[in-house]
Amino acid sequence: MNSFDINRFGRALRWMISVNFRSLLMWTLGLTLGVAMGELMVRAMIQTTTPQETHTTGILGGFFVVYIIIGVVVGICNLFVELDKKPRRQAFLMLPATNLEKFLAATVFATVSGFVMMHLSFIVGDTLRVVFRALFYGDSWNSFVFPEVVKMMTFDGISSYHSLGYRLMSLAFLVSGLVWLHSFYTLGGTLFRKYAFVISSIVLVAGITAFVWFKRHHGGSMFYTYYTADVMEEGVGAMTYVLTAFFAVFSFVNYWLSFHIFKGFELITNKWMNYDFYK
Template sequence: MENFNITRFGQALKCHVLVSRKSWIRLYGIFTLVMFMANLFWTRLQGIPYDEMVQCWPSDISMHYDRNIEQSVVFGFIFFCISMLFGASGMFAQMKDTRKRSAYLLWPVTNLEKYVISVLLAIFLVAFITFGAFVTADALRVLVDWATGRIIIWGIPHLSDPFSGMAISPWQLSFMVFTLVLHFHSVYMLGGTLFRRQQFLFTSIVILVFSISLTLILNQIDWSGVTFEPFKGNFNMETSQMEYVFYPSFYVCLGISWLFIVFHYWASYKLFTRMQVINNKWLNV
């Protein structure tokens, strides 16, 4: 089987989801619990107590309490980013056990189909589970607020706040943020394919060590005669808006980043095709 067959791919995807559904349900429960406890922290333990808000701002209680809700939504965004990296690094976590590894590698589908299935689950299913956990946690927090006599403010509408800010910013900045997020995702996906155990932890350690080493090396270089400014922003007092100027080096950096992204995904697939039942204890080589 050398060719990609869409019918066989669909059946294999359905089979993979059904076989691993218990793990996905458990992950959904853990994510919901974490975000629900975080919601309670931001609305009940952090900041000004609710009773003092009612006493100090009886007519503006909704505005002040909404700020606590916004903080819980910010945590939800951070947790979503971490969960996506966790999903990328753990897309082959089911291959730790030798028996499961043997069954997965002997699956009657091509390597490309297996890899695409793992990528789709690591991206879309993890994103769906995280979003569902956020909605459930927000609903539970609203239920607790209603049961304790607080005003009802949903956090779900605040999910559009960051995107409304990106909509009015230059497309270059939005594309830069997207590139940065995708770059980290590709790195964690490569680490998830390379490491056999503790993929998220080891990938994070490698990134940390590499960042510290690169910083130490760059600090040893004399940059006094070098100016590197990919873009700059100036605040226009007349329009009360930021005006950005993007230099050619900005687009060069974006192009290099996309080359690294493509290389990381390609290297991840090549490592997957070289996996064997008996590999190194810590590495999939």
């Protein structure tokens, strides 16, 4: 079993789904109720001082953008968290599939399940809040928050009013950045056995802080748009090309390291990591 086989990959993925389905369902139900109750409480508190519907929706929309992003990356970081116990870890490692097929099955499951869980819990919870407020308080049936969230998560750089070159570079930067972020948290979730999201996020924040400091003291522009005599001028700075190349190269490096660490998985590991660096 040296070559990749889609059927073996599918069976490994089904195993991941069957083992994690119950806990995933419980988390989704719990988050759905949390979203509904949270929206009800926040809306009630905000409307006592600011009765405008659009203002309240905007505040909730901004909060749930962060909610979805954090939830998805937590899901990516927890790609092997259900394999912490020895019997389940042993069953996974003994699946009739190659290391690559098992690694891809775990990665795909963690990514898709986290994405679906966060979006589904938010949309259903938001709908429950709308139904409850409409039935008991007479609010509008069209006071959903998720259209505002979609609008906030839309990247302006790929909008049609920009030039083609600007949009293409914006799209390349966006895609490479998202892939790198996914690879970074995949590496953290593969390497660390505990607190993978916390440790990875601390490293990420430290890196962003260092980049902002460097950019502030040494210059370097990215995307810029300004108006001269009502004429829009726009351009892409050299820093954008550097970062896009960085994201592309280190996405590959992160995935390669993640797979290398996964191939070294053992039934018994130390308390903090899935890989023994001294073997």
